[in-house]
Amino acid sequence: MEWYRKNPQEIADELAVSMSDGLSTQVAQERLEKHGPNELKEEKGKSMASKIIAQFSDFLILILMSAALISIFVGETKDAIVIMSIVVINAMLGLYQEGKAEKALDSLKKMASPSAKVLRDGNTVEIQASQLVPGDIVVLETGDIVPADLRLSESSNLKVEEASLTGESVPSEKKASINLDEDTSLGDRRNMAYMSTIVTYGRGQGIVVETGASTEIGKIATMIQSIDEESTPLQKKLNQLGKILGVTVILVCIAVFAIGIIQGRDLLEMFMIAVSLAVAAIPEGLPAIVTIVLAIGMNKMVERNAIVKKLLAVETLGATSVICTDKTGTLTQNEMTVVKLFTNDRIVDVEGRGYEPEGKFLIDEKEIKVDDLKGLNLLLTISALVNDAKLEEKENQFRIIGDPTEGALLTLAEKGGIITKRINGKYPRVKEIPFDSERKMMTTFHEMAGKDENVSFTKGAPDIIINRCSKILLDGDVIKLTDDMRKKLLDQNTSFSKDALRVLALAFREYKKVPEEPSTEEDENDMIFVGLAGMIDPPRPEAREAIAKCKNAGINTIMITGDYRETAFAIAKDLGLAENEEQAIMGSRIDSISDDELREVVKQTKVFARVSPEHKVRIVTALRANGDIAAMTGDGVNDAMAIKKADIGIAMGITGTDVAKNTADMILTDDNFASIVAAVEEGRIIFSNIKKFVYFLLSCNIGEVLLVFISILLNLPVPLLAIQLLWLNLVTDSFPALALGVEKGEPDIMDKPPRNPKEAILDKRMLLGVSFQSLAVAGASLAAYLISLDIYGVENIVEVRSITFTTLILSELLRAYSSRSQHLTLFKIGWFSNKQMLLATLGAFLLLMAVLYIPFMNDIFYTFPLNWSDWKIVLSFAFIPLVVGELSKLVFPFILKEAKQ
Numbered sequence: 001m002e003w004y005r006k007n008p009q010e011i012a013d014e015l016a017v018s019m020s021d022g023l024s025t026q027v028a029q030e031r032l033e034k035h036g037p038n039e040l041k042e043e044k045g046k047s048m049a050s051k052i053i054a055q056f057s058d059f060l061i062l063i064l065m066s067a068a069l070i071s072i073f074v075g076e077t078k079d080a081i082v083i084m085s086i087v088v089i090n091a092m093l094g095l096y097q098e099g100k101a102e103k104a105l106d107s108l109k110k111m112a113s114p115s116a117k118v119l120r121d122g123n124t125v126e127i128q129a130s131q132l133v134p135g136d137i138v139v140l141e142t143g144d145i146v147p148a149d150l151r152l153s154e155s156s157n158l159k160v161e162e163a164s165l166t167g168e169s170v171p172s173e174k175k176a177s178i179n180l181d182e183d184t185s186l187g188d189r190r191n192m193a194y195m196s197t198i199v200t201y202g203r204g205q206g207i208v209v210e211t212g213a214s215t216e217i218g219k220i221a222t223m224i225q226s227i228d229e230e231s232t233p234l235q236k237k238l239n240q241l242g243k244i245l246g247v248t249v250i251l252v253c254i255a256v257f258a259i260g261i262i263q264g265r266d267l268l269e270m271f272m273i274a275v276s277l278a279v280a281a282i283p284e285g286l287p288a289i290v291t292i293v294l295a296i297g298m299n300k301m302v303e304r305n306a307i308v309k310k311l312l313a314v315e316t317l318g319a320t321s322v323i324c325t326d327k328t329g330t331l332t333q334n335e336m337t338v339v340k341l342f343t344n345d346r347i348v349d350v351e352g353r354g355y356e357p358e359g360k361f362l363i364d365e366k367e368i369k370v371d372d373l374k375g376l377n378l379l380l381t382i383s384a385l386v387n388d389a390k391l392e393e394k395e396n397q398f399r400i401i402g403d404p405t406e407g408a409l410l411t412l413a414e415k416g417g418i419i420t421k422r423i424n425g426k427y428p429r430v431k432e433i434p435f436d437s438e439r440k441m442m443t444t445f446h447e448m449a450g451k452d453e454n455v456s457f458t459k460g461a462p463d464i465i466i467n468r469c470s471k472i473l474l475d476g477d478v479i480k481l482t483d484d485m486r487k488k489l490l491d492q493n494t495s496f497s498k499d500a501l502r503v504l505a506l507a508f509r510e511y512k513k514v515p516e517e518p519s520t521e522e523d524e525n526d527m528i529f530v531g532l533a534g535m536i537d538p539p540r541p542e543a544r545e546a547i548a549k550c551k552n553a554g555i556n557t558i559m560i561t562g563d564y565r566e567t568a569f570a571i572a573k574d575l576g577l578a579e580n581e582e583q584a585i586m587g588s589r590i591d592s593i594s595d596d597e598l599r600e601v602v603k604q605t606k607v608f609a610r611v612s613p614e615h616k617v618r619i620v621t622a623l624r625a626n627g628d629i630a631a632m633t634g635d636g637v638n639d640a641m642a643i644k645k646a647d648i649g650i651a652m653g654i655t656g657t658d659v660a661k662n663t664a665d666m667i668l669t670d671d672n673f674a675s676i677v678a679a680v681e682e683g684r685i686i687f688s689n690i691k692k693f694v695y696f697l698l699s700c701n702i703g704e705v706l707l708v709f710i711s712i713l714l715n716l717p718v719p720l721l722a723i724q725l726l727w728l729n730l731v732t733d734s735f736p737a738l739a740l741g742v743e744k745g746e747p748d749i750m751d752k753p754p755r756n757p758k759e760a761i762l763d764k765r766m767l768l769g770v771s772f773q774s775l776a777v778a779g780a781s782l783a784a785y786l787i788s789l790d791i792y793g794v795e796n797i798v799e800v801r802s803i804t805f806t807t808l809i810l811s812e813l814l815r816a817y818s819s820r821s822q823h824l825t826l827f828k829i830g831w832f833s834n835k836q837m838l839l840a841t842l843g844a845f846l847l848l849m850a851v852l853y854i855p856f857m858n859d860i861f862y863t864f865p866l867n868w869s870d871w872k873i874v875l876s877f878a879f880i881p882l883v884v885g886e887l888s889k890l891v892f893p894f895i896l897k898e899a900k901q
Contacts (some may be wrong), residue, residue, distance in 0.1 A: 022119025
C-alpha cells in the first residue's frame, strides 16, 4: 500500500489508533496474533539428510556406488569396501567444510533491531521490536534503528541513513508534514522511515504501517527466497565429464564383454573383466580430490579475508568476467570526509582517511600550518562548534555518533588541532536555531569566555548562506562582500559540486548580547562569510589498484548504486572505472528499455546510478544472458536479490546486513574490494590446478583401459585385476593428483582474460595431451607386460602382473611431475619446486613397496616381490611417459597453431 500518499491522521483513523495514547495493550495483543511477530522469516536451511543426499548425487559417485553393488553381487567384497570407503570419505569432507563455513557465518550475525520505544495505553514504553503491530506509535531518537515501516507523524530535524536499503550514502532528511501525491521512488519518500534504517540526527514519531514480511526489507527477503539456486560452472563441467565417462565405460565394457564371449572365454570371467575395465576407466579419486582441493582453497580464502560458504563457489570466482559492485561502503569508505576547503580566496586540499583525525592541509601540493592561512583557523572553529556529532576512538578505530556530515566537519577541525572539549569551553553554546530542511541552515550562539563579545556561527547550503552574507573575511579583515565576490564564491561552489562534493558554507556574526529569542529572519542575515567545505564519501585507496588488476585480468567492473549519477560518476572516474559521462546512466532509463536492449546497454555502461533492487536483478540477468559470469558485491538489503541472482554473490562481513550475508556465496571479513581480486586470483589458480589433476588422472585411467582392452583383443590374460586397478586409482594416483591441486599459480595467471564459461575442462590442448600421454602410459606398460609374459609365461601370471603393475605405477608417478604445467617444461618450473609433489610421490612409492614386499599385502592384492631382473624391465619403460610429456610441450604449440590455420 502507498502509505506515503496519506497524511498521518488518515492512517491513524484507518488503523484505529489514538495519536496521543497509542494502542491499548489488549488491541496490540489481538493484532499481534493476527499479523504475527514483526520479524523476517529466515529461509529454512538444508536439513542434514538433504545435505548428505546432495553429497551422493554426483554422477561419478553414482557410477562408483553401482560398481560397488556389482562387486558385492559377484563376490568381490574387498573391491566394494574400497570403493564405498572413498565415497564416504568424499561426503564427509564436503559436509565438514560447508559446516565450517556456516559456523564462521554464525559468528557474523550480530545485527538486529532488538527494541523500540512505543506509545501503549498513553505511556511511552520500551518493548521488543518483534512485538510491534500495525497502528503502534513509535518514538524515534538519534541512534535508533527504525524497527518497522513507519509513516512519520512528527519530525524535528530528522535524518535517517538509508544506505542499507537505497544505497544512498548521505542520510535522508525526513519531513512528516510532507504529502506525496504522485509515484515516488523509495529513496525520495521523505515522510516515511523504513525498517532496519538508522536515525542519525534529530527525533521523530511515526505510525507503524507494515511489519515483518510486509515491510520493504521483508518484501526483498521474500523475493530473494523465490530465486532458485543454479549449478556452478564447475558443477556443470564435472557432471558433463562424469556423464561422458559413464557412457564411455558402459560402451567399452559391452564391447569387451562381447569380444570375450566371441573368443569363447568364461561368462563370469568376462563379467569380472568388464568390471575391471569400469574400475580402470573411472577416476575414483576425482570427486574426493576436487572436494579436498576446493576445501584447501576455502581455507586460503579465509586467510585472504573471505569466507566462502559453498565449496564449488571457490572455482566460480576464477571464471568471473564481470564484477557488479555497490558504491557505498564497498568502493568507498562509507565515511564522509572533507577533502577541499575554500577560504581567504584560496583552495585548500585536505588529506586523511575517514574519521581518523590525521591529515595534512595543502595549497598547491605544499603542506601548510593552520595559522599560515588567515581565516582557516576560524573556519575549523566554526566546523567544530556548529556541530552536534561526537567523535569516538575505540581500539584505534574512530567512529562518529550523529550525522556523517557533521562528523566530517568535526574530524576536519581536529585535524587542525581544534579539540572539541577545549573549544566548547572557550565558546560555550547558549542558544541555537536547529537545522531545518526548508531553510537548509543551522546556527549556534556562543559566549566568548573572558570577553564581553558574543558570536553566532552558521553552516548551511552555500547558495543560501552566500546570499545572506553582507561581508567576507579576507586577509584577516572583515570587508564588504561585493557582487563580483559573491559570483566568485557561487562559481567555486559550482566547481566543487561538479567534482561530486557535498558543499557547506560557513559564516559568523558578532553580537554585543545574544538574542533572547533568536530568529532566522533577524539573526541569519547580515553574516560574515568565512569559507566553503567540500566533502565526499571517498574511495577506498586499495579499490583503485584492485580495479586496475581487474582490467588487466580482463574482468569488467560495473558500479551499481542508489546514489545520484554525478556523485557515482565522479567516484568511478577517480577509481579509473569510467572514462566519460556516457558510461554512466540513471536507473530510470532501465524502466524504459526491454531486456534485449538492456543486454546491449550493459556492454558499454560502467555506472548505473539511482537504481532500485529490481534494476539490479535485471542488470545481473542481462549480463548473464550475454554469457558473462557475474559477481555481485554489496552490503545492503537492497543488494540481496541481485547477490542471489548472480553467479557468485559477495557480501560485506562488517557493514553488511544479515539479509545480504545470508544470501551471499562469499563474505568479505574486511569489507575490502581488493579482497575480491585476491579471491578471483585464488579461484583461477584452483581451476587451473583442477585441470592439471583431471588431465593427469584421465590420461592414467585411459592408459589403463587401453592396456586391458588391447590385451583382451590380443586374446591374452588380463594384465591387471580389479583390486589392483582400484588400489592404483584410489591411492597411488590420488596422492600426486592432490599435490597438483596445491600447485602454485602460473606467474601470468592474472594477465589472461577470463576463460570462456562454456569452455570444457578438456580443451583442445588437454585432449591432445591426454591422447599422447594415454598412449605413452599404455605403450610402456604393455611392453613391460609382453616382455615379462614372454619370459615367465602364463603359469607365473602373478609375477607378470606384478611387473606390469609396478611399471604402470612408476610411469604415472614420474609423469605427475610433467603434469604440473601444460606449457612450461620441468627445467623452467623446477623439478623440486612443489614440495607436496615430492612427498606425494615418495609416499605413493612406499605404498607400492608395501604392496610388493609385505606378505599379507601380497595376499590381498595378488602381488609378487620383484627381484633385480624384474626391476630392470620396470625401469626400462617407466620413464617413457615422462619423456613424451616433456617433448609434447615443445611440439604442441606447432600442432595447435597448424590446427588453428
